[in-house]
Amino acid sequence: MEEQPLAISIEANDEGVFLPVHAQPGAKKNRIVGEHDGRLKVAVTAAPEK
Numbered sequence: 001m002e003e004q005p006l007a008i009s010i011e012a013n014d015e016g017v018f019l020p021v022h023a024q025p026g027a028k029k030n031r032i033v034g035e036h037d038g039r040l041k042v043a044v045t046a047a048p049e050k
Helices: none
Strands: 010-015 016-018 022-023 031-036 041-045
Touching: none
Parallel strands: 022 041
Antiparallel strands: 010 016, 031 041
């Protein structure tokens, strides 16, 4: 299976780089899932904030 490039809009400015992220809390392990609506989708083991 051939990997496809992710369509994520990364923006550089004077302060650094802006990387839009969609974080999904409560996962069994930390991992990069893929792309979601132009954002990097990551699964994290941390519980959601209340």
